[in-house]
Amino acid sequence: MSHPISPIRPHKGRGALSNPEGRFETTRATAEDDGWYREDExxxxxxxxxxxxxxxVISKNDSPDVGFDRALNPFRGCEHGCIYCYARPSHAYLNxxxxxxxxxxxxxxxxxxxILRSEISKRSYVCKPINIGSNTDPYQPIEKEWRLTRAALALLNACNHPCTIVTKNALIERDLDILAPMAKRNLVQVFVSINSLDxxxxxxLEPRASAPHRRMHAVRNLRDAGVPVGVLVAPIIPALNERDLEAIIEQAGANGANAIGYTCIRLPHELKQLFREWLDQHYPDRAAHIMSLIQQMNGxxxxxxxxxxxxxxxxxxxxxxxxxVQVAARKAGLNRAWDTVLDTSQFVPPRVHSPQGELF
Structure with missing residues (x-):
């Protein structure tokens, strides 16, 4: 008697449908149904x-298509669960x-x-803007408890060290008491990622990120507090969310954003399989069309x-x-993302704590 494997089902509040092995694993597991499967299990x-x-904690990159060369990520992995996240394959390095x-x-x-204090205290350190959140979101839900992003911002603020922030969580409003003083000294630029209004x-797409309208509200609150804020329409997925492109840019301008940027979806390594599974589950009627357009955009x-x-x-x-994007940005009066020049001249290295104390 045969027992067919139960189909992949979405998990509430999660983006990925499965847990495939990373590309470095030497073994592969396959599911077999012994007939004892029950839905309630x-x-x-x-x-x-x-x-x-x-x-x-400070990583450097020389990618010519990235608007910064230094990054800081308080967390590995991201609870937002965005199915399109290009950082997913990095978990394979952790087995x-x-x-x-x-x-x-x-x-x-x-x-x-x-560690951040130690690194920016070195005599050889050269101050350049640090991007917070290049790989995983610094304001994902666990930041509420761990407050690592806030601790990093407090240190950078005390040292007059400039930074940029990328997030899709309205939790960033919690740190306006730090961001607003930094903004007055031209030390910070925030980017809020919004790729759909649906x-x-x-x-x-992003099951545990703030809802799009809530992120747009955060753009307004940041701007009202004097914090320069841009919107990143990222990623654009053809035939899925690109229909909202102009509306997002228009609303970004209306809510006080000063810059706009965009990227198209990238599917490196294991992400190809994960995204195809997601499409087949949620949009089976146009999955083939979406993938065809993605392939047309990638040679x-x-x-x-x-x-x-x-x-x-x-x-x-x-x-x-x-x-x-160019036409909509021009109509909304928005600059290009990453064009803002932050001030590095005010930086004062923090003092490293010494067991011998300090005379002055």
């Missing part, structure tokens, strides 16, 4: 937070899955403030890592998106 994956003692593991098995760098779509492949095209794509559809 399905257990929802719970969030697990592990403490990590980091050896360094964890880029699927459900990425959004449920999280790591908090508990000594972040201590709450139902966002609940599937016939699911993903092209070429620095010149990986962020914006190539071909006719990519050109249309680029022109639509």
């Amino acid at each position: 399905v257990v929802r994956p719970r969030t697990e937070i592990r403490e990590e003692l980091a050896r360094s 964890l899955s880029p699927g459900l593991d990425f959004e449920t098995k999280l790591f908090a760098k508990s000594n972040l403030e201590e 709450n139902k779509l966002a609940a599937k 016939g492949k699911d993903y092209d890592s070429n620095f010149a095209t990986r962020m914006r794509g190539q071909g006719v559809f990519a050109d249309i998106i680029r022109k639509r």
Whole structure:
């Protein structure tokens, strides 16, 4: 007697449908139904937070298509669960899955403030703006408890060190008491990521991020507090969320944003499989069409890592998106993202705590 494997089902509040092995694993597991499967035995994956003692926290990159060369990420993994997240494959380095593991098995760098203080105190350190949240969101839900992002901001503020922030969570409003004084000294630029105005779509794409309208409200609150804020329409997924492109840019301008940026969806490594599973589950009627358009934007492949095209794509559809952004941004009076120049001249290195104390 045969027992067919139960179909993949979405988990409430999670983006990924499965937990495939990372690309570095030497073994593969396959599910087999022995006939004892029962629907009520399905257990929802719970969030697990592990403490990590980091050896360094400032990472550097030389990618020519990124608007910064220094980054700080308080967490590994991200509870927002965005199915399109290009950072998912990084969990494979931890021998964890880029699927459900990425959004449920999280790591908090508990000594972040201590290591950051040490790194920016070195005599050889050269002050340049640090981007907070380049890989995973610094204001994901666990930040409420761990407050690592706030600790980093407090230190940077005390040292007059400039930074940029990328987030899709309205929790950033909690730190306006730090961000507003930094903004007065031209030390901070915030970017809020909004790629759709459809709450139902966002609940599937980014299940634990703030709703789009709430993020747009955060843009207004940041601007009202004097904090320069841009909006990133990222990522744009053809035939899925690109219909909201002009409306997002228009609302961004109306709510006080000063800049706009965009990227098209990227599907490196294991993300290809995860995104295809998600499409087949949630949008089976147009999954093939969406993937066809993505391939047209990537030279016939699911993903092209070429620095010149990986962020914006190539071909006719990519050109249309680029022109639509340009026209909408011009109408809204918005500058390009990452064009703001922050002040590095005010930086004063923090004093390193000495067991011998200080005379002055």
